[in-house]
Structure formats: C-alpha cells, structure tokens
Amino acid sequence: MATTSLLSSGSPLGHAPVVAEVVRNGLVESVHHGVVALTDPHGTVSLGIGPVDAPILPRSSLKPLQALAMLRAGAPLEGELLALACASHSGERLHLDGARAILASVGLDESALQNTPDLPYDQGERSSWLRDGHTPTSVAQNCSGKHAGMLAACVAAGWDTATYRDPGHPLQRLVVEVVEELTGESVAATTVDGCGAPALAVSSVGLARAFGAVAAADPGTDAGRVADAMRAHPRHLGGTGRDVTELVTAVPGLIAKDGAESVYAVGLADGRGLSVKITDGGDRARVVVATAVLRGAGVGVANPEIARVLDALDARAVVRGHGEPVGAVRALVDPGAP
Template sequence: MPSPTQQTSDSPLADAPVVAEVVRGGFVESVHHGVVALTDADGTVDLAMGPVDAPVLPRSSLKPMQAIAMLRAGADLQGELLALASASHSGQQRHLDGARHILAAVGLDESALRNTPDLPLDEDERRAWIRDGAPPTSLGQNCSGKHAGMLAACVAAGWDTATYLDPGHPLQRLVVEVIEEFTGERVEVATVDGCGAPALGVSSAGLARAFGRIAAAEPGTEAGRVAEAIRSHPEFLGGTGRDVTELISAVPGLIAKDGAESVYAVGLADGRGLSVKITDGGERARVVVTTAVLRRAGVDGLGPQAGPTMDALDARAVVRGHGEPVGEVRAVLPGQG
C-alpha cells in the first residue's frame, strides 16, 4: 500500500508507456511516456500506444476544427487568413497584419480581442518587443488569428462579440458540434485554454480520426477549405523555423497542428490520422515520436523532401556534452529493434 505521504494518480495518462528515450553516450538517461494513435482512412485505430480512448486536452491542435465552425457560421475567410485562423502563429509581422485584416474586414479592431495578452512566440520577435519596451498584447499572442476569426464569425452570424468566449455562446456550441462530428465522439471534458477560449477534451483516437477526415475532405467543403489553406500557407499556421510549418511544407497532402502540453495532430490526404501526446507535457520528444510514426506509415516516400525534412527535424533533438553532440532523443515504437 502507498505510504501516507505517497500519492497516486487516477488519470489514465499515468499508465502510458514509454514512447521515447533520451540517450547520452549510449546510456538511456531519461524516458518520456506518451499516448499515440494512428487511424486508418475509415477511422479505425491501426496503431495504439497507451490509453488512446481516454480524453486528453488537444489544446491548439483543435484549431482547424474551430476554423471549420467559423466558416459554418458564415465567416468570410480565405487562403492565408483562413490558415491564420487555424494557427498558433509566431507573432511575425505578417501574422499581426493578417489578424488586423480579419478584424478590419468586419468593422472591428484589436480592442475587440479577448485572448490573453502575451509577447510573440518567435524568439527574435519576442526579444525585439522586450528591447523596444513593447507590452504584451492580445494581438501579439499566438492565438490572435483564431480569435479574430471567431469575431468575424460572430459578426457574420449576428452573434454578440463581447461574450464570444463564453462556453454557452452560439459560436462555442457550434465548435463543440464540429468537434463531435469529426472525432466521432462526445466532448465530455471542458475547461479554459491558455488564451481564454474553451479547452475541450477528446480522445487521442478521436483527434487522429478528425485530422484524417479533414485532410481527406472534399474540396470546397468547410473542412476541405481549411485543409487547403493549411497546405498552401503553412507559414501562416506556424512561422519561420517552426517544425509544424516545415513538416506541412515538405509532405504533399499533409496537414498538422501542434498543441500546448506536447500534443501533435497530423492528417494525411488518404484519410489516415495521427495524434501524439507526451504525458509529461515537455516538448523534447514530441516531434521525434511524430516523425517515427509517420515513417512507419510510409510518409517519408511522399515527395523528395519528406524524408530529409523529418531527418532534419529529428536532428534538432540532439543531446550535447561540452557543446558537442553525444546522443539523441529517439522514439520507442512497438516491434522496434
């Protein structure tokens, strides 16, 4: 029995398997546990690691589905601005200008944004803001494209713009409907995201299934429009040097979206989907696990840049000793080795 000072977790995530190892000089120094789900085109689970049917908070990985809801509400979002509405952008000038454009098109400005003020994600932009004494703003925060899109949807539908973050608002109820449609399951967990919008829980399998369905959606449908915007403008979904931007750019037909607390969701044009959740919330293992599963799915054969780009992304997870590479972060998959 646990001692009086010992605490145990009743979260399904506590029993997640090891999905990555941190290797230093051939010695396994640390491990990361996680949940991985790979779904077929029909939505069935092809690869499961950990409790894939237990709810997780996908955080910003839900943004493409939130963007679908914006379109259904009547928001006039096209191309790069639709990608931005699906984004956790880096806060580069094009991102800020895009969010302003979305707002101005419906007669609003950045004072209408209700997301939490922050500095840009991009390190160079963040340093520049700090150097110039610029304060955190809602526009500079990485979710401002999504919030601008939500406001545009509210104006189009004739809904109140001041309360658009309320879980009972018509837009947020529509978001839940879209998520349930694409995941094929009920939203049973609802809390508050870092930006102030509702954070909704779905299973890892449901998240993978949803991304496969969006990636394979018919052109011209709301989901098809979101997928095409992401593929055509990945620099608006993330930003310069972001792994999600580089992965989308390199693999034909792929869509992807990163989320806080180490979530990654990927959809392929043939309808397969992938979700990764590193249970400690750290970012170090997220990409290498994602790329390892994508290789197992044969994605490295989709275009000449797919394999080299994934190799380059993996190489960023180098382990250093005295400034020199001495190891790696490597994925641990079933049947490996």
C-alpha cells in the same frame, strides 16, 4: 527507516507507456511516456499505444476544427487568413498584420480581442518587440488569429462579440458540434485554454480521426477549405523555422497542428490521422514520436527529400554536452507497427 507511500494518478494518462528515451553518450538518461493513435481512412485504430480512448486536451491542435466552425458560422476567411485562424503563430509581422486584417474585414480592431495579452512566441520576434518598447498585447499572442476569426464569425452570424469566449455562446456551441461530428464522440469536458477560449477534451483516437477526415475532405467543402489553406500557407500556420510549418511544406497533402502540453496532430491526404500526446507535457519528444509513426505509415519512404526533412526535424531534439552533440531523443515506437 521511515517510508513514504506514493499516490497513483487517477488519470489513465498516469499509466501511459514509454514512447521515447533521451540518450546521452549511449546512456539512457530520461524517458517520456505517451499516447499514440493512428487511424485508417475509415477512422478505425490501426496503431494504438497507451490509453487511446482516454480524454486529453488537444489544446491548440483543435484550432482547425474551431476554424471549420467559424466558416460554418459565415466568417469571411480565405487563404492565408483562414490558415492564420488555425495557427499558434510565431508573432511575425505577417501574423500580426493578418490578425488585424481579419478584424478589419468585419469592422473591428484589436481592442475587440479577448485572448490573454502576451509577447510574440518566437524568441527573435519577442526580443525585437521588447527592444521597440512594446508590452504584451492580445494581437501579439499566438492565438490572435483564432480569436480574430471567432470575432469575424460572430459578426457574420449576428452574434454578440463581447461574450464570444463563453462556453454557452452560439459560436462555442457550434464548435462543440463540429468537434463531436469530426471526432465521432462526445466532448468529455470543457475547460479554459491558456488564451481564455474554451478548451475541449476528446480522446487521442478522436483527434486522429478528425484530422484524417479534414485532410481527406473534398475541395470546396468547409473542411476542405481549411485543409487547403493550411497546406497553401504553412508559414501563416506556424512561422519561420517552426516544425509544423516545415512538415506541412515537405509532405504533399499533409496537415498538422501542434498543441500545448505536448500534443501533435497530423492528417494525411488519404484520410489517415495521427495524434501524439506526451504525458509529461514537455515538447522535446512529440515530433520525434510523430515522425517515427509517419515513417512506419510510409511517409517519406520513396521520397528522399521528405525523408531528409523528417530526419532534420528529429535532429532538433539533440542532447548536448559542453555545446556539442552527445546524444538524442529516440522514439521507441516500432516504425513497422502500422
């Protein structure tokens, strides 16, 4: 009988442990491997699962740090428009109007956007967009708030707007400085994100540390302004029905941001930070794992309403048979471990 040898992954992520399982009628049907890092208010790891020091691409989970760099460059962003600069938005009217408002505040329009044209992220908004005869555009794409904010920063600082996505551009160099400052480590690699902007690689620990620092930042500081905008305008951060919007709305002081390829980052008001990376890139397990760690960290333990929201977020990862619930995605993270 012929045999085939398998090549092992050269990435540490290839050796990540199982952090969730998919159960159908009591039978484990699938498993998800992942990396989880929970840091204390000093940025030290209090819970580490998997290769937490290995570089990952946080993707859109880095947007709050990118927004912080925009503020340091002088971008005139406040309130809901600052939250939108942190967003992977759903493409609702408030999101598109907000992106246009950011551009108009510095004398630009959506023709200046260089993010990849796309349809709205939300399925209902996408259907309406197509029904109205629209095609993919940059302003409808979920990163248009970030790109509008980057352009506003460039105008404020007197930097070239035509090359704002170039890794060597002053704005992108400032983003690297901010990311390295908040994560406490050097950027391991620079790649291209789905929207065309640079994507930076840092470790899971660094990502958790950064979110804890932003969440605990003093009001009035640039980092504090970012955190306050995310908390005050969670619908601009995500959209109607989005898990990140509902989590930020439910838990006082919490900030959170989802990222492509199954990344989730959370910061708590006391300075603790959490990052979750599901290594297969599928999204169905990341919130379930995150909520398990948050419960272990004490979130919702004494507040039935918060506990209800966490349970409701978990329930979205339902397994169905003939349209009926027959199972769920279940985290294998020990809730008491933190």
